[in-house]
Amino acid sequence: MSTQTLGDRAAEAFRGYLDGDRSRLGDLVEILTPLLWHTARSQHAPTPLAEEAIQTAWLRLVEGGDRIHEPRAVVSWLVVTVKRETWRLLRQSGRFTDSDAMDVRPAVDDPEAEAILSDRQRRLWRHIRALPERCQALLRVIAFASQPDYAAIATALGMPIGSIGPTRGRCLTKLRTALAGDPGWET
Amino acid sequence: MHDDDLLDDTDVRVLAATAGLFGRLDPVPAGLADRMQFAINVAQLEAEVAEITREAMVGVRGDTEAADTITFTSPSISLMVSTAPHGRTARVDGWVTYGGAQIEVVCRTWSTTVTADASGRFSVEDVPRGPVHFVVRGGPGNRPVVTPTVDL
Numbered sequence: 001m002s003t004q005t006l007g008d009r010a011a012e013a014f015r016g017y018l019d020g021d022r023s024r025l026g027d028l029v030e031i032l033t034p035l036l037w038h039t040a041r042s043q044h045a046p047t048p049l050a051e052e053a054i055q056t057a058w059l060r061l062v063e064g065g066d067r068i069h070e071p072r073a074v075v076s077w078l079v080v081t082v083k084r085e086t087w088r089l090l091r092q093s094g095r096f097t098d099s100d101a102m103d104v105r106p107a108v109d110d111p112e113a114e115a116i117l118s119d120r121q122r123r124l125w126r127h128i129r130a131l132p133e134r135c136q137a138l139l140r141v142i143a144f145a146s147q148p149d150y151a152a153i154a155t156a157l158g159m160p161i162g163s164i165g166p167t168r169g170r171c172l173t174k175l176r177t178a179l180a181g182d183p184g185w186e187t
Numbered sequence: 188m189h190d191d192d193l194l195d196d197t198d199v200r201v202l203a204a205t206a207g208l209f210g211r212l213d214p215v216p217a218g219l220a221d222r223m224q225f226a227i228n229v230a231q232l233e234a235e236v237a238e239i240t241r242e243a244m245v246g247v248r249g250d251t252e253a254a255d256t257i258t259f260t261s262p263s264i265s266l267m268v269s270t271a272p273h274g275r276t277a278r279v280d281g282w283v284t285y286g287g288a289q290i291e292v293v294c295r296t297w298s299t300t301v302t303a304d305a306s307g308r309f310s311v312e313d314v315p316r317g318p319v320h321f322v323v324r325g326g327p328g329n330r331p332v333v334t335p336t337v338d339l
Contacts (some may be wrong), residue, residue, distance in 0.1 A: 023295075025224075025227060026227075026295065029220050029227070030220050033219055033220040033223065034210070034215050037215045037216075037219060038209055038213070041213055051216070051219065051222070054219075054223060055222070055223055055226045058223050058227050059226060059227070062227055062230050062231055063230075113212050116211060117212070120204070121204070121207065121211060124204055124208050125208055125212070128205065128208070139205055140205065140209050142202065143202045143206035143209065144206055144209075147193075172198060172201065175201060175205075176197060176198070176201060179201065
């Protein structure tokens with residue numbers, strides 16, 4: 001397969017950066033912004049807090065990125081850092097107002113958010129919402145990553161897939177089973 | 188690696204649909220990557236930050252309008268740039284409140300540095316159109332000054 005995964009592209013950009021081409025960090029930002037956004041938001045970060053957590057992770061990378069010797073590790077390193085930073089900010093979130101707290105999307109029963117979904121997406125969303133919350137968070141994040149990074153990301157989010165068993169893990173298996181039992185899916 | 192360690196087509200389809208779902212329910216805010224890039228630039232350069240204080244016919248990146256004249260102001264300098272597009276490139280004429288300062292024009296895959304004359308004027312030809320930011324060095328402060336990214 002010659003198609004580059006997101007992990008490949010991220011590793012390549014980060015290697016270029018470590019080799020001294022500072023502009024490659026911009027490519028890394030472009031490649032990983034959706035993944036990091038959904039990482040922070042999967043932990044219920046309000047928008048400003050999510051942005052702050054992601055920014056802190058990037059600044060940590062600028063300070064100490066040369067300590068990451070395996071370029072492939074940069075993806076899970078950033079996911080872990082964003083998640084930890086989100087939790088740290090949430091713990092001291094006294095400085096966030098109620099209106100910030102209201103901004104936690106996706107609001108599960110927000111009719112406006114659902115109105116823009118296709119029928120198929122609405123069906124999928126119903127099955128995802130029926131999963132344990134940690135599964136919802138994990139699936140949301142790995143959907144924006146690539147396969148070689150799933151195990152590291154699952155561990156980072158506190159849902160280790162384990163050394164035994166298929167890579168897809170428990171959460172994806174549950175979702176597949178639910179979809180397989182839904183006659184309206186795949187039609 | 189065993190075959191059952193790999194995701195199959197169904198897994199890939201379900202995950203792609205999941206990404207589509209969350210991308211729709213909770214899209215990445217406009218300009219988020221640019222804001223992260225800006226924070227990184229400032230940190231890497233240990234720079235002073237200039238803000239956009241005046242703009243005419245200007246779109247900060249994400250809007251569709253092209254920059255025409257824009258003024259950036261930091262605690263130590265002001266920088267005014269005017270742009271005249273020619274096809275895929277643009278000519279940038281500028282003025283900085285510090286004669287002899289160096290102005291680096293930074294695009295995605297291209298950058299160049301010019302020195303302002305004694306009265307602070309400078310111009311750069313053939314700047315690729317698209318996102319651009321400026322870094323000013325040699326001004327009155329010790330630190331470089333970095334501007335937000337705008338669209339040429």
